[in-house]
Amino acid sequence: MSPHELATADEWAEHVLSAALGAMDTLAIHLGDRLGWYRALADQGPLSATALAERTGTDTRYAHEWLAHQAAAGMVTADEHDGVRVFSLPDGAAEALTDGGSLAYVSPLARMLAAAASQMPALLDAYRTGGGVSWADLGDDARWAQADINRPWFETMLAPSVAAVPELHDVLGRPDARIADVACGAGWSAIALARAYPTARIIGIDVDEPSVARAREHVRAAGLEDRVEVVHADGESLGGPFDAAFIFEALHDMPQPVAVLSAVREAVSPDGAVVVMDEAVADEPAEPGDLVERLMYGYSLLVCLPDSMSSTPTAATGTVMREPVLRGYATEAGFTDVSVLPIEDFAFFRFYRLHH
Structure with a gap:
């Protein structure tokens, strides 16, 4: 009922x-x-x-x-x-x-909720005062839960999904292509891109030091140190030039999404590709909402919005970043258009291409 x-x-x-x-x-x-x-x-x-x-x-x-x-x-x-x-x-x-390699792997979801529940006093204080609770505050349970639940999707589905979009596949397949993975987390997306495009060089960046250290470990274990570099930096400091840049399920967490998108636009060549993967929520609020809406609002209440609010100033986007909001950020950052890529059945995510 x-x-x-x-x-x-x-x-x-x-x-x-x-x-x-x-x-x-x-x-x-x-x-x-x-x-x-x-x-x-x-x-x-x-x-x-x-x-x-x-x-x-x-x-x-x-x-x-x-x-x-x-x-x-x-x-x-x-x-x-x-x-x-x-x-x-x-x-x-x-x-x-x-089974951490299965697309059905869901234990990390319980780990994430337990991490959020452990911070309930801090969350209550943040809700009263307008403060925040960062990913660092949530700790390793949240940090690695996020990495673990996305890992099988990156390892199994990212390469065929991208290859199914010819104009994107062609950019990534350029000889010696340089690809930026902004907010790369534990590095699984960067590793997946490197495996899919063996002539490309991947630069992963992240603001979270433990994630950078873990990503470097994963890169070494994958034997990809010669083509995948992981840097401790924020998206606003992204240098170039790059043929392509990805932001996987991270733009809504960023306190300054427009500044990051502006830096990405400057860093990627005009004939390159900028892709944002974020939550596949509806364009308009639905009441009552479907499973995706409820799940993403739950994440927003307990994790993503408090993390954004832990920085000042902040756009305070929250997990439920609808397409019109993303289009507004992209336009403000200088992009001329946003298109939804024909990538479906990729967990709860939607892929957007931002055009110069």
Whole structure:
């Protein structure tokens, strides 16, 4: 039943109770993810509570309670084996909760929400005073959750998606093309571009030092140090010249998006390509909103808007950056037009090309 269809206090109470159950399930998923319980069940199950605790170096009593909760929530299946209660993780759940290479991987979402929940006192203060809570404040759980949930999409879908747009593919495939990955995070997008275009040189930049360090580690592990460089800098200091520049799911977080876009426009040659990937929200607010609207407003309330508000001055865009807002930023930065690229079914994202 939609909230718009709720009439009585009892119906509203049941609606809130359902939401609370979802929140409890999400935090329980976070426990299972961070303690290695899901992975142990996927790799070694079925397991009893005692066996699960032994294999993961955790407490048996807590493992028992968590398994009981997971069975009650329908996350695991329970059976009797030689008089001992054992638990299994279904194959679909194992992929969604433990396979970091799967497009269905969702455990990082629980990690992100747990990170935000841990900052609730700071969020309350920010909401009262107009202050902010930065990504640095949210810490590693949020930082690596963001990287991990986007990684399989970059590794699996970025190359074929870009290749399916001929005018973009041609630019990236130029001999010795220079490509900027602005706000590259943990480096997965830069690595994916380098693998897709073996003659290109990729320059990733990010303002977050831990992300830069992690991205450099990933580049070394991928054996791409000769073509991928990761620099600690902000988007406004982007130098050139570049054949192309990408901003993957980051423009809405930036306190000064117009300044960054202006720097990108100056850095990329007029016959090059500037691409912004951001949330595929509707052009106009919808009430009630669909899954994408609700998810992105949730991110905005807990993560993206507080991060933007932690800087001064700030555009305070928030996660729900609708196409007209992006077009306004692009026009102010000196771009002449914005087109939506024909890239679909790429998670919850939309790809825009900004034209000189």
